[in-house]
Amino acid sequence: xxxxxxxxxxxxxxxxxxxxxxxxxxxxxxxxxxxxxxxxxxxxxxxxxxxxxxxxxxxxxxxxxxxxxxxxxxxxxxxxxxxxxxxxxxxxxxxxxxxxxxxxxxxxxxxxxxxxxxxxxxxxxxxxxxxxxxxxxxxxxxxxxxxxxxxxxxxxxxxxxxxxxxxxxxxxxxxxxxxxxxxxxxxxxxxxxxxxxxxxxxxxxxxxxxxxxxxxxxxxxxxxxxxxxxxxxxxxxxxxxxxxxxxxxxxxxxxxxxxxxxxxxxxxxxxxxxxxxxxxxxxxxxxxxxxxxxxxxxxxxxxxxxxxxxxxxxxxxxxxxxxxxxxxxxxxxxxxxxxxxxxxxxxxxxxxxxxxxxxxxxxxxxxxxxxxxxxxxxxxxxxxxxxxxxxxxxxxxxxxxxxxxxxxxxxxxxxxxxxxxxxxxxxxxxxxxxxxxxxxxxxxxxxxxxxxxxxxxxxxxxxxx
Amino acid sequence: xxxxxxxxxxxxxxxxxxxxxxxxxxxxxxxxxxxxxxxxxxxxxxxxxxxxxxxxxxxxxxxxxxxxxxxxxxxxxxxxxxxxxxxxxxxxxxxxxxxxxxxxxxxxxxxxxxxxxxxxxxxxxxxxxxxxxxxxxxxxxxxxxxxxxxxxxxxxxxxxxxxxxxxxxxxxxxxxxxxxxxxxxxxxxxxxxxxxxxxxxxxxxxxxxxxxxxxxxxxxxxxxxxxxxxxxxxxxxxxxxxxxxxxxxxxxxxxxxxxxxxx
Numbered sequence: 001x002x003x004x005x006x007x008x009x010x011x012x013x014x015x016x017x018x019x020x021x022x023x024x025x026x027x028x029x030x031x032x033x034x035x036x037x038x039x040x041x042x043x044x045x046x047x048x049x050x051x052x053x054x055x056x057x058x059x060x061x062x063x064x065x066x067x068x069x070x071x072x073x074x075x076x077x078x079x080x081x082x083x084x085x086x087x088x089x090x091x092x093x094x095x096x097x098x099x100x101x102x103x104x105x106x107x108x109x110x111x112x113x114x115x116x117x118x119x120x121x122x123x124x125x126x127x128x129x130x131x132x133x134x135x136x137x138x139x140x141x142x143x144x145x146x147x148x149x150x151x152x153x154x155x156x157x158x159x160x161x162x163x164x165x166x167x168x169x170x171x172x173x174x175x176x177x178x179x180x181x182x183x184x185x186x187x188x189x190x191x192x193x194x195x196x197x198x199x200x201x202x203x204x205x206x207x208x209x210x211x212x213x214x215x216x217x218x219x220x221x222x223x224x225x226x227x228x229x230x231x232x233x234x235x236x237x238x239x240x241x242x243x244x245x246x247x248x249x250x251x252x253x254x255x256x257x258x259x260x261x262x263x264x265x266x267x268x269x270x271x272x273x274x275x276x277x278x279x280x281x282x283x284x285x286x287x288x289x290x291x292x293x294x295x296x297x298x299x300x301x302x303x304x305x306x307x308x309x310x311x312x313x314x315x316x317x318x319x320x321x322x323x324x325x326x327x328x329x330x331x332x333x334x335x336x337x338x339x340x341x342x343x344x345x346x347x348x349x350x351x352x353x354x355x356x357x358x359x360x361x362x363x364x365x366x367x368x369x370x371x372x373x374x375x376x377x378x379x380x381x382x383x384x385x386x387x388x389x390x391x392x393x394x395x396x397x398x399x400x401x402x403x404x405x406x407x408x409x410x411x412x413x414x415x416x417x418x419x420x421x422x423x424x425x426x427x428x429x430x431x432x433x434x435x436x437x438x439x440x441x442x443x444x445x446x447x448x449x450x451x452x453x454x455x456x457x458x459x460x461x462x463x464x465x
Numbered sequence: 466x467x468x469x470x471x472x473x474x475x476x477x478x479x480x481x482x483x484x485x486x487x488x489x490x491x492x493x494x495x496x497x498x499x500x501x502x503x504x505x506x507x508x509x510x511x512x513x514x515x516x517x518x519x520x521x522x523x524x525x526x527x528x529x530x531x532x533x534x535x536x537x538x539x540x541x542x543x544x545x546x547x548x549x550x551x552x553x554x555x556x557x558x559x560x561x562x563x564x565x566x567x568x569x570x571x572x573x574x575x576x577x578x579x580x581x582x583x584x585x586x587x588x589x590x591x592x593x594x595x596x597x598x599x600x601x602x603x604x605x606x607x608x609x610x611x612x613x614x615x616x617x618x619x620x621x622x623x624x625x626x627x628x629x630x631x632x633x634x635x636x637x638x639x640x641x642x643x644x645x646x647x648x649x650x651x652x653x654x655x656x657x658x659x660x661x662x663x664x665x666x667x668x669x670x671x672x673x674x675x676x677x678x679x680x681x682x683x684x685x686x687x688x689x690x691x692x693x694x695x696x697x698x699x700x701x702x703x704x705x706x707x708x709x710x711x712x713x714x715x716x717x718x719x720x721x722x723x724x725x726x727x728x
Contacts, residue, residue: 226655227652270649271648271649272649273649273650273651273652274651274652290496301655305655305656311654311655311656312655312656313651313652313653313654313655314540314652314653314654314655314658315652316498316653317477317498317499317501319501319504319650320650320652323649323650324652
């Protein structure tokens with residue numbers, strides 16, 4: 001489909017809506033806006049607008065829809081699958097100036113925010129008021145709008161679920177410029193199709209979130225993490241289903257290798273408290289009192305010692321949490337800085353198949369002679385495997401990447417898994433999802449897209465297209 | 466090399482409230498923890514043991530519940546520890562605290578090296594280490610970044626002075642105070658917690674000391690009178706630089722250099 005190229009008249013019109021100082025075009029657009037953090041695809045928008053209100057966005061969409069100008073929405077640009085790259089040029093709407101926390105409703109346990117609020121700002125605000133916003137993706141500088149667009153998961157998903165579980169209501173600008181409210185502060189909702197849930201995870205292809213009502217929980221008074229070194233990856237990962245089976249409810253259950261620790265040490269310039277073993281599990285328990293947390297963690301600690309953990313280290317103060325979790329939060333960036341280029345596989349498999357999957361990636365690592373460090377949310381079956389280019393030529397890299405991905409996704413499918421656990425499909429993973437879902441499901445998805453966006457102007461070329 | 470580390474139990478949060486009427490820290494209901502600065506001292510001690518042999522024990526002065534931090538040090542790898550605890554020690558200022566600890570240390574087994582943290586997160590005076598050394602007649606030095614060499618009953622340390630870093634040689638036994646953030650302290654071990662034997666925790670009181678004169682301890686042994694305690698001002702100053710990329714880089718470099726983050 002041919003889109004309209006932006007001309008001087010369009011710029012004048014958009015400038016009038018957005019304000020001259022918030023509109024950038026051509027050379028004025030920083031290189032940052034041509035890509036996200038990893039997606040392997042690069043293209044500049046023709047115009048970049050730092051949007052400031054729902055009404056401005058509605059007016060811009062109304063115009064773009066009428067003029068057939070493609071529009072892409074971007075938050076902090078921390079996506080990993082190229083979802084916020086302006087494949088067709090056009091207009092990029094950047095939401096980081098819409099970063100107000102609008103309301104904390106303590107009677108309904110909700111917080112209402114604009115989409116440009118950063119996850120770390122939201123988490124800190126909630127905590128300062130005695131509440132917990134449970135979703136906890138590693139990338140704390142992501143915007144909440146971006147989190148909603150990918151249905152981001154993170155480290156507490158094993159106990160608390162993912163972003164979708166905490167979105168109560170959305171204000172959305174549709175591709176035709178109409179403003180709609182989906183859901184609300186209500187706890188229950190059986191009123192027709194859940195369009196709110198369709199919008200969540202749609203990666204900016206169905207509508208633009210301009211306000212979100214999120215659910216909060218009371219802040220648990222006490223949380224303790226445990227770091228457990230295991231002699232081997234097998235021993236560590238085979239313990240995970242046993243922890244699940246023991247009916248323990250850790251808030252986080254993460255796996256990583258010594259290699260990841262070394263990358264993080266290099267990247268952060270800070271030593272990790274223990275790196276004597278090859279494989280680690282990191283668990284967190286939270287609760288209302290020190291006693292309840294202690295009782296729960298002791299049972300799991302004993303179980304892990306029986307299953308080969310070399311020790312269980314107790315992480316009970318802010319300083320200790322920081323020394324461990326800051327490294328865990330930096331793994332992605334740390335691995336990225338260890339190589340020339342990388343791509344990632346964000347599969348999710350059933351929890352008792354995690355070990356099988358990771359062992360398979362090790363086989364691929366040897367067979368293709370390519371470095372593939374991995375870590376992941378072992379407790380929810382979501383793993384991140386990073387394929388490192390190192391000194392491969394461009395053509396070798398592309399060729400190996402494509403073969404490895406095909407094999408990995410086929411294996412994930414065989415293990416009852418899916419292409420993406422939390423990073424989304426965007427541009428980079430489209431073909432793998434289409435391959436797994438098959439034509440019938442893809443047709444449904446494309447049909448939904450066509451209903452929302454008949455002129456296909458909102459984030460074209462992504463997810464199911 | 467046998468090492469003793471002085472440790473203290475402090476409030477578990479940095480947001481301790483001060484009673485506006487009495488000026489006393491409100492400790493009731495506040496969780497406590499091992500002073501974070503002492504963790505660097507403990508870690509250094511255990512690294513020295515790992516490299517050169519010997520063992521580390523700890524000493525702490527405080528109410529009986531201060532035993533918790535001695536236990537924690539044992540979970541981290543210390544072989545044992547003493548809690549110096551007596552009602553008559555209560556209300557001690559820096560001088561009386563240092564004197565009390567020096568008396569307690571005389572009741573510990575022989576040691577080659579005494580290590581203290583830089584300061585505590587509650588009292589914040591940073592003087593107890595030096596004063597203990599004076600009472601024990603030991604050579605001492607503060608702000609130690611690293612122990613570079615131990616040879617012929619001498620120790621070479623790298624010391625952070627405000628404008629420079631110096632190397633200093635001290636005879637053993639001596640006392641050193643570590644600087645902050647010099648290492649990543651190891652974590653307490655659940656295995657050691659399970660194996661922990663109450664016998665490795667010893668309480669000592671005035672009756673055990675050489676100097677049993679009550680007037681040397683607690684409030685009566687304290688020449689300092691505290692008039693008022695108030696929370697420190699929160700410093701969240703932001704420095705904004707403006708200019709070209711080159712100018713910004715130069716500004717950032719100058720700041721990092723001044724703070725000794727880069728050479």
